[in-house]
Amino acid sequence: MGGDNGPSITVPAAIQACEEFSNLHIKLCGREGQIRPYLENVKPYIRRQLDIVHCEESVSNDTKPSSVIRDKSDTSMRKALELILDNQVSACVSAGNTGALFALSYYLLKPLQGVKRPALISALPRGQKKKVFLLDLGANVESDANTLFQYAVMGSVLVQQVEGINRPKVALLNVGVEQNKGNGVVKAAHDLLCDIPDINYVGFVEGGELFHSEVDVIVADGFVGNVVLKASEGLAKFLMREAKRVAKKNWGTKFLAWFALPLLKRVYNKVNPDQYNGASLIGLRGIVVKSHGNASKDAFYYAILEAMKEVERQVPQQIESKINQVLAEKAKECIPK
Numbered sequence: 001m002g003g004d005n006g007p008s009i010t011v012p013a014a015i016q017a018c019e020e021f022s023n024l025h026i027k028l029c030g031r032e033g034q035i036r037p038y039l040e041n042v043k044p045y046i047r048r049q050l051d052i053v054h055c056e057e058s059v060s061n062d063t064k065p066s067s068v069i070r071d072k073s074d075t076s077m078r079k080a081l082e083l084i085l086d087n088q089v090s091a092c093v094s095a096g097n098t099g100a101l102f103a104l105s106y107y108l109l110k111p112l113q114g115v116k117r118p119a120l121i122s123a124l125p126r127g128q129k130k131k132v133f134l135l136d137l138g139a140n141v142e143s144d145a146n147t148l149f150q151y152a153v154m155g156s157v158l159v160q161q162v163e164g165i166n167r168p169k170v171a172l173l174n175v176g177v178e179q180n181k182g183n184g185v186v187k188a189a190h191d192l193l194c195d196i197p198d199i200n201y202v203g204f205v206e207g208g209e210l211f212h213s214e215v216d217v218i219v220a221d222g223f224v225g226n227v228v229l230k231a232s233e234g235l236a237k238f239l240m241r242e243a244k245r246v247a248k249k250n251w252g253t254k255f256l257a258w259f260a261l262p263l264l265k266r267v268y269n270k271v272n273p274d275q276y277n278g279a280s281l282i283g284l285r286g287i288v289v290k291s292h293g294n295a296s297k298d299a300f301y302y303a304i305l306e307a308m309k310e311v312e313r314q315v316p317q318q319i320e321s322k323i324n325q326v327l328a329e330k331a332k333e334c335i336p337k
Contacts, residue, residue: 065103145188278303
């Protein structure tokens with residue numbers, strides 16, 4: 001029940017999800033006294049889909065991940081992950097401290113067999129009601145070529161399973177599309193991906209192609225991916241803020257804005273970050289979805305839907321199978337004939 005707004009956002013989102021999916025059962029981890037008031041007027045048949053798991057402790061935004069692992073055993077975040085370990089739930093959705101969630105998830109759930117490092121992946125709009133998935137978004141600030149290679153495999157599997165895209169197109173984010181561009185790590189990852197026919201690798205893409213290319217998955221290290229994501233979100237907010245400011249400048253712009261309002265709403269609905277909320281921490285032995293800390297009810301609802309899709313499609317199992325298949329193929333290539 002973390003995040004900037006706590007149960008006032010997460011509980012109504014959970015209720016909405018239960019109203020739409022009668023087979024969904026959600027455990028609400030947090031302080032019972034804070035959660036229960038939001039359930040008082042819930043219909044009885046919906047209330048039966050919701051359980052409260054009381055937790056005494058909380059994780060603030062400035063709490064160090066190491067402290068969360070060592071000193072806080074009764075937080076909602078930890079309890080939710082332990083429920084996955086105990087097979088009581090299939091996924092965890094949290095709006096809490098990102099570093100703490102990653103550290104706890106890594107410590108408790110462990111990486112899948114064959115996976116070096118988990119990664120954060122999320123969708124961004126790319127026109128015509130399509131999405132592009134970007135990873136890593138900051139789970140690992142630095143990555144070597146083998147890690148980028150694994151990101152590409154994991155991202156391809158996630159998009160294929162969740163979006164239903166057969167052989168999604170995968171690219172590496174680079175400073176140019178030419179093969180001689182980029183640093184040594186990106187070039188080495190490129191060479192590795194070119195040798196794997198099971199992955200539909202299409203080469204490099206530049207930052208300017210992020211929102212209009214035909215690529216389905218874009219791979220970068222966590223430092224670059226996080227900067228790109230935050231800059232993109234900041235630009236979207238800036239443009240909307242400037243559009244509103246200009247529209248209110250004088251009576252002429254107010255008059256023009258009245259006619260342009262339907263078009264602006266359509267554009268905003270396409271880029272509205274709420275519908276893209278929910279970054280998945282993939283590569284673990286369990287499903288963990290990270291919501292924005294300041295997410296709205298609708299945004300947190302979309303994060304719940306993302307977790308449901310990954311459960312239904314058994315994404316961790318699919319990733320583990322593909323990673324080990326690819327590693328076995330690479331091992332065969334290294335055996336002298």
